[in-house]
Structure formats: C-alpha cells, structure tokens
Amino acid sequence: MMFFLEVTISGLMAGVMYSLVALGFVLIFKASGVFNFAQGVMALFAGLTLVGLMEKFGLPPWAGIMATIAVMILLAWLIEFLILRRLVNQEHIILFMATIGLAYVLEGLGDVMWGSDVKLLDIGLPQGAVDWLLDDYNLYVEKLEVAAAVTAVIMVIVLAIFFQKTRIGRALRAVADDHQAALSVGISLRTIWVIVWSVSGIVALVAGIMWGSKSGVQFSLSLIALKALPVLMLGGFTSIPGAIIGGLIIGMGEKWAEIYMGPIIGGAIENWFAYMLALVFLLFRPQGLFGEKIIERI
Amino acid sequence: MHVRGKEGGIGPPDNIKEDIKDMKLKQLALGLIAAVAITGSASAYELTVPTMDYRTGPYAPNGIPFANGFSDYFTLLNERDGGINGVRIKLVPCETGYNTKKGVECYEKTKKVGSGALFYSPLSTGMTYQLIPKVTADGIPLYTMGYGRTSAANGKVFKWVFNVPLTYWDGATVAVKYAGEKSGGMDKLKGKKIALVYHNSAYGKEPIRTLQVLSKKFGFDLKLLPVDHPGQEQKATWLQIRRDKPDWVFMWGWGVMNQVAIKEAASIRFPMDHFVGVWWSGSENDVLPAGIKADGYKSLAFHAPGADFPLHKDILKYVYDGGKAVDPGFKARVGEVLYNRGLINALWASEAIRTGMNIHKTKEPTAAMVRDGFEALDVSEDRLKELGLPGFTFGVKVTCANHKGPGKVAIQSWDAKAKKWSIVTKFYQPMDDVTGPLIAEDSAKYAKENNITPRTCK
Numbered sequence: 012m013m014f015f016l017e018v019t020i021s022g023l024m025a026g027v028m029y030s031l032v033a034l035g036f037v038l039i040f041k042a043s044g045v046f047n048f049a050q051g052v053m054a055l056f057a058g059l060t061l062v063g064l065m066e067k068f069g070l071p072p073w074a075g076i077m078a079t080i081a082v083m084i085l086l087a088w089l090i091e092f093l094i095l096r097r098l099v100n101q102e103h104i105i106l107f108m109a110t111i112g113l114a115y116v117l118e119g120l121g122d123v124m125w126g127s128d129v130k131l132l133d134i135g136l137p138q139g140a141v142d143w144l145l146d147d148y149n150l151y152v153e154k155l156e157v158a159a160a161v162t163a164v165i166m167v168i169v170l171a172i173f174f175q176k177t178r179i180g181r182a183l184r185a186v187a188d189d190h191q192a193a194l195s196v197g198i199s200l201r202t203i204w205v206i207v208w209s210v211s212g213i214v215a216l217v218a219g220i221m222w223g224s225k226s227g228v229q230f231s232l233s234l235i236a237l238k239a240l241p242v243l244m245l246g247g248f249t250s251i252p253g254a255i256i257g258g259l260i261i262g263m264g265e266k267w268a269e270i271y272m273g274p275i276i277g278g279a280i281e282n283w284f285a286y287m288l289a290l291v292f293l294l295f296r297p298q299g300l301f302g303e304k305i306i307e308r309i
Numbered sequence: 310m311h312v313r314g315k316e317g318g319i320g321p322p323d324n325i326k327e328d329i330k331d332m333k334l335k336q337l338a339l340g341l342i343a344a345v346a347i348t349g350s351a352s353a354y355e356l357t358v359p360t361m362d363y364r365t366g367p368y369a370p371n372g373i374p375f376a377n378g379f380s381d382y383f384t385l386l387n388e389r390d391g392g393i394n395g396v397r398i399k400l401v402p403c404e405t406g407y408n409t410k411k412g413v414e415c416y417e418k419t420k421k422v423g424s425g426a427l428f429y430s431p432l433s434t435g436m437t438y439q440l441i442p443k444v445t446a447d448g449i450p451l452y453t454m455g456y457g458r459t460s461a462a463n464g465k466v467f468k469w470v471f472n473v474p475l476t477y478w479d480g481a482t483v484a485v486k487y488a489g490e491k492s493g494g495m496d497k498l499k500g501k502k503i504a505l506v507y508h509n510s511a512y513g514k515e516p517i518r519t520l521q522v523l524s525k526k527f528g529f530d531l532k533l534l535p536v537d538h539p540g541q542e543q544k545a546t547w548l549q550i551r552r553d554k555p556d557w558v559f560m561w562g563w564g565v566m567n568q569v570a571i572k573e574a575a576s577i578r579f580p581m582d583h584f585v586g587v588w589w590s591g592s593e594n595d596v597l598p599a600g601i602k603a604d605g606y607k608s609l610a611f612h613a614p615g616a617d618f619p620l621h622k623d624i625l626k627y628v629y630d631g632g633k634a635v636d637p638g639f640k641a642r643v644g645e646v647l648y649n650r651g652l653i654n655a656l657w658a659s660e661a662i663r664t665g666m667n668i669h670k671t672k673e674p675t676a677a678m679v680r681d682g683f684e685a686l687d688v689s690e691d692r693l694k695e696l697g698l699p700g701f702t703f704g705v706k707v708t709c710a711n712h713k714g715p716g717k718v719a720i721q722s723w724d725a726k727a728k729k730w731s732i733v734t735k736f737y738q739p740m741d742d743v744t745g746p747l748i749a750e751d752s753a754k755y756a757k758e759n760n761i762t763p764r765t766c767k
Binding site for chain 1: 364365366367368369370373509533534535536537539541542544545546548549551552564565568569572575576577578594597598600602638
C-alpha cells in the first residue's frame with residue numbers, strides 16, 4: 012500500500028513538472044491561437060541563458076534570473092518584430108510553421124552562445140528525498156518536485172488573476188478570439204503578442220530551472236515538450252487549470268502503467284501510454300477536459 | 310676556358326649564353342612540371358577519414374568530447390609527423406546528431422570523398438546495425454570500438470567489422486565478475502538480485518542476452534528496466550528499484566539518461582558502490598550533476614582517464630597551442646574520459662591504417678588495404694609507450710577470426726570531492742567461455758540470414 016502511495020505521489024509530482032512546460036504552450040495558444048512548437052526549446056534557451064549568465068558574470072541566482080527574464084522579454088520583442096507582425100492574419104498553420112523555424116533558430120543560437128556541454132544549475136533548490144518522510148514513513152518524495160509543485164500552484168494563481176482580472180488579460184483573451192475584432196476595438200495586437208510571449212518566456216524559464224536542476228541544463232531539455240503534448244491534449248489547449256490537472260492525470264497514469272503494466276508487456280511504456288491516455292480522453296472530449304468547446308453556427 | 314662576353318664580362322659568348330638560357334628554361338620547365346606532377350599527386354592523395362560526429366542535439370554533451378579526442382589525434386599526426394607514414398590525413402566531418410537516419414546519410418555522402426573513405430567509426434550501435442550490410446557491400450572497414458554488434462567479433466562472418474578491444478558482452482561478464490568478487494565469490498551471487506537499467510535501444514539491449522545466460526549460470530535474479538530515449542524522466546524505474554531492492558544495479562545508458570539515473574539513485578539512497586555503469590555511462594558529464602552524492606559510483610573502463618600522458622602534452626603543444634584544434638575552447642577539458650575514448654579510437658584506427666600501408670608497401674592505401682591493417686593490428690603496451698600513452702590501456706591484437714581483441718575491462722570509480730575518475734581494479738579477463746558460444750551462435754544466425762559463407766581463418 013505504501014508503495015502504491017509512493018508511485019501515486021511520484022506520478023503526481025512528475026505530472027507537475029510536465030505541467031510547467033504545458034503552461035507555456037497554453038499561454039501562447041490562449042492568446043494567439045498559435046501552437047508554439049518552440050516552447051520546449053524556449054525552456055532550454057532560458058535555462059542555458061541563466062546558467063551562462065551566472066557562470067560568465069558571476070551573478071548570484073536572483074540576479075541571474077532577473078537578467079534571464081530581461082533576455083526572454085527581449086526575445087519576445089524580437090519574435091514579434093521579426094516574425095509575428097509579418098504574419099498577422101495568416102492561417103494558424105503558417106504561424107505554427109514559423110514556430111518550428113523558431114525552435115531550430117533558438118536551439119542553434121543557444122548552442123552558439125553557450126555551448127552544448129552539460130551545465131550544472133544550482134540556484135539553491137532543494138535536492139534529494141524528503142528525509143523525514145523517507146526515514147520515518149519509508150515514503151520517497153523528492154524535494155525538487157515538491158518545490159516544483161509549490162511553484163506551479165503559485166504560477167497558476169498568478170496567471171489566473173492576470174487573465175481574468177486585469178485589463179491586459181482581457182485584451183489577451185480578446186486577441187485570442189479574433190485578431191481583427193480585437194484590432195477594431197483598439198487593442199494593440201503587437202503589444203499583446205509581446206506581453207504573451209514574454210510571459211510564456213518566463214514560464215519557460217521556470218520549467219528550464221526545474222528540469223535543469225534535475226538533470227543539468229543540456230540540449231535534451233528541448234525534448235521535454237514531448238512530455239507536455241499529452242498533457243495539453245488531455246487538459247485542453249486553452250485552460251491553465253487544465254494544464255495542471257492534465258499533468259497530474261498524465262503523470263499518475265504513466266507511472267501506474269509503467270510499474271504495474273510495464274513488467275507484463277515489456278517495460279518502457281510510459282511515453283506512449285501517456286499519449287494513449289490522452290487519445291482516449293480526446294475521443295470523449297475533443298476539446299480536452301477543460302478546453303473551450305467551439306460551437307460554430309451556420 | 311672563359312672568354313669575354315658582349316659586355317666584357319667573364320662568361321660564354323652570347324649565342325652560347327642563349328643556348329644555355331634556353332636549356333635552363335627547358336630544365337626549369339621540366340623540373341616544374343615534374344614538381345607539379347609529384348606534389349600534385351601527393352596533394353591529390355590524402356588518407357580520407359570521415360568523422361561521424363554529434364556535436365548537436367540531446368547527445369552532444371557526450372558526442373563533443375569524443376569527437377574532439379578523435380579529431381585531435383589525427384590533427385596531431387598531421388602537424389607533428391606529417392600524417393601517417395608521411396601521408397597527410399584529411400578529416401571529413403559529418404554531423405549525425407546521434408540519429409541513425411542521419412548517420413546513414415553521412416555514410417553515403419562521405420564514402421567517396423577524396424580518395425575514398427578508409428574506415429568509419431559512427432559511435433552509435435543503431436548506426437552500426439544499419440551500416441554493417443553497407444560497408445560489407447562497399448568494402449570499407451567499420452570500426453566500432455567497444456560498441457555496436459557484439460557478434461561482429463567473429464571475423465569469419467563479419468569480414469569488414471571490427472570491435473576491438475572489447476564488446477558489451479565482455480563488459481557484462483566483467484560486471485558480474487566484479488559483483489561476484491565484491492560479494493565474496495561467484496557462488497555468493499546465487500539468490501542475489503541484479504537490475505539492468507538500460508537505454509531502450511539497440512545499444513542498451515546488447516548485454517541482455519549475456520546477462521540472462523549469466524543469471525542462469527550463477528543463479529542470480531535479473532531484473533530488466535528499460536528507459537526510453539532520452540531518459541529525462543526515470544521516476545518509475547527507480548521506484549521499482551526501491552521496491553525490489555536489487556543488490557547491484559548495472560546501467561547501459563547514454564546521454565542525459567546517465568545523469569538522471571545517477572541522481573535518482575542518489576535520491577533513493579541506493580549505494581553508489583553497487584551501481585556499475587558500462588563504459589559509456591562513466592564520464593565526467595554523467596556524474597557531475599549529481600554532485601557529492603555521486604561519490605563512489607562505478608563504471609567499467611578500458612582505458613585510463615586524465616591528461617598525464619606524453620601524448621596529451623603533444624596534443625596541447627601541436628594542436629591547441631598550434632591553433633589547429635577543431636574546438637579550441639575544449640583545451641581545459643583535454644583528458645576527460647570521453648575525450649580519451651575518442652583519442653584511443655583514433656590511435657588504434659591510425660595504427661590499422663599504418664599497418665595496412667606497411668603490409669601493402671604503399672603510400673596510397675585503399676579501404677580494403679586498411680581492412681587488412683585492422684585484421685593485423687597489433688598495438689602492444691610497448692608500442693603504446695612509443696605512441697605516448699604508457700600504461701593507458703592494455704595491448705591489443707586482432708586476428709582473422711577474432712575482431713574484438715582481448716576484451717579486458719577494469720572498474721573505475723568517481724571521486725566526487727576531487728572530481729576525478731580513477732581506475733580502481735586490475736583489468737579483468739572477460740568470461741570467454743560464456744561469450745564465445747554466444748558470439749558463435751549469433752554470428753551463425755546472421756550468416757544464415759544474409760547468405761554469408763564464413764571465411765576460413767588460418
């Protein structure tokens with residue numbers, strides 16, 4: 012029973028880590044209807060930049076994080092200036108393809124700027140098992156994942172308030188619904204895009220920090236986007252709480268599958284099992300658990 | 310006799326002067342033509358060595374040090390010795406990204422470059438499997454040092470493939486031997502549990518067959534725990550290890566999988582001195598992210614770490630200080646485990662090229678001649694000393710039937726405080742009595758499937 016509990020908790024915690032990546036996708040999709048293929052690479056780029064700045068200029072973690080946030084905002088502005096503003100009113104598939112290009116450019120840029128070797132990221136986040144749980148209850152929970160869970164909760168609350176209660180948040184939602192209609196009521200599409208890509212960049216930085224603290228910052232971080240996809244399919248592309256709940260379900264489901272079904276069918280099933288689980292949910296709720304149902308009237 | 314010339318100077322008369330001038334011009338022209346012909350042919354022929362690197366993508370942190378070591382050695386030969394037996398080496402880099410498809414493209418793209426590729430070392434078991442039929446058809450040696458298809462050790466079947474100095478199956482037997490020794494004898498392994506955490510790919514699956522045989526032979530329980538590419542998330546694997554409490558964990562990992570596994574092992578407080586990785590799971594990259602908790606982690610090894618060898622000094626002098634390094638920023642990392650791995654790969658390959666040139670008494674070897682060089686490769690410990698690597702590894706000798714060499718393996722241990730790997734055991738002999746029949750069985754199967762009649766070796 013204790014082991015089952017341990018698997019469940021670990022699954023939930025792993026799910027939170029996936030959610031951190033999924034949140035970045037949701038933000039951009041929610042505000043612009045674009046599926047940002049580069050989100051995983053943005054997490055990598057943010058992580059590389061943070062470690063690079065800390066190493067090169069001897070910055071303390073807080074200064075490194077602030078400087079990286081500035082870099083991510085600058086990047087958002089550049090993306091808007093160089094790519095998005097030239098593609099206003101284009102089909103979503105065109106914007107999607109632009110983000111594929113962006114992913115490769117950012118990966119190359121990260122490589123050129125900071126190199127390809129594994130970089131240690133230590134900003135003082137706790138590592139290892141929670142000792143008292145392990146010693147007193149023989150329950151293994153990782154401190155880093157607890158920190159990630161707390162961070163995710165804070166982020167969701169802040170983002171929910173931002174989207175629901177602020178003028179900018181409402182403007183973001185208006186842009187997401189209809190670019191032209193939003194423009195017609197005086198909302199600056201360019202400003203909104205810069206804001207949303209900046210916020211998404213900051214979320215990517217958080218994901219980069221958590222995943223980078225786990226394994227060192229390295230180029231495989233860009234592949235964590237693959238872990239976020241089933242979360243998005245399940246939770247919906249437009250729901251911030253959906254990204255969290257989706258992450259929890261996927262994380263828990265894949266760990267149960269790997270541990271209890273894996274030995275029977277050969278192991279290493281958690282990756283595809285996550286997609287299968289998401290697919291099953293899609294069959295019943297194509298918009299995802301919390302996604303907005305699109306009703307088009309003729 | 311000298312006569313006065315037109316200007317009253319001492320010398321031949323003008324008409325004779327003209328003749329001499331014409332003659333000299335002709336001689337000069339002929340000399341020039343000859344020189345151009347000679348240098349022309351010399352510059353046309355270079356020893357073409359494609360380098361299948363991966364400096365980008367998720368496996369770049371491991372690919373880069375290896376690629377640097379590999380390239381630096383050939384660059385050193387060019388800069389210090391003028392190449393091999395006086396013939397310069399032309400490196401042809403191709404980026405594979407550790408992607409099998411791209412690796413095959415690299416092969417096709419580079420095999421006819423210059424005077425033709427002399428051998429390939431793809432640093433990927435997946436690519437190796439794809440390239441074996443291709444190199445066999447094209448007649449180019451494939452040198453998969455310590456990776457690839459283990460049964461390619463049987464030279465009677467795999468004429469064009471070499472995996473000297475050892476195979477994964479040798480590694481698996483030595484890992485078990487070491488576990489037995491530490492448990493108080495091989496008989497003490499009975500009833501013990503050994504878990505294999507492996508990269509869920511052709512590479513990671515290689516030792517399974519051998520470990521299954523060893524499990525039967527010594528009576529230990531074998532638990533197989535695959536980890537999918539790239540291995541960033543392994544919680545489920547390590548929870549199973551926590552539940553099953555194996556006595557030993559062996560790991561066949563690569564890239565981020567190694568770093569995450571070592572960190573997870575530390576988190577669940579698995580004893581590091583009972584955690585043994587293969588030689589591809591034992592570099593500085595793998596242990597540094599886990600910090601002090603990685604102290605005592607073990608890995609198999611077939612060469613020394615460090616830069617305290619005369620060869621490294623030459624590399625720093627001729628390659629890095631000479632401004633010829635392919636990755637100048639790497640200077641401070643020369644001597645890392647994977648750098649040394651690339652170095653020794655290049656050294657054995659260059660010795661094979663030299664041997665091929667000597668056998669065929671030529672300065673322009675073909676890939677087939679280099680294959681002969683590989684098959685006659687004999688790099689003793691004395692020769693290693695001459696080459697600037699005394700005590701770096703064991704002597705190797707390849708024969709027509711045995712393409713894997715001696716297969717010896719040592720154990721290295723990570724000192725997290727000093728941030729240093731050290732070899733902590735002797736070089737163990739592998740269990741040839743176990744691997745021999747398996748190699749024979751697997752290679753016979755391959756020969757049958759591919760209609761190959763095994764060669765006869767003297």
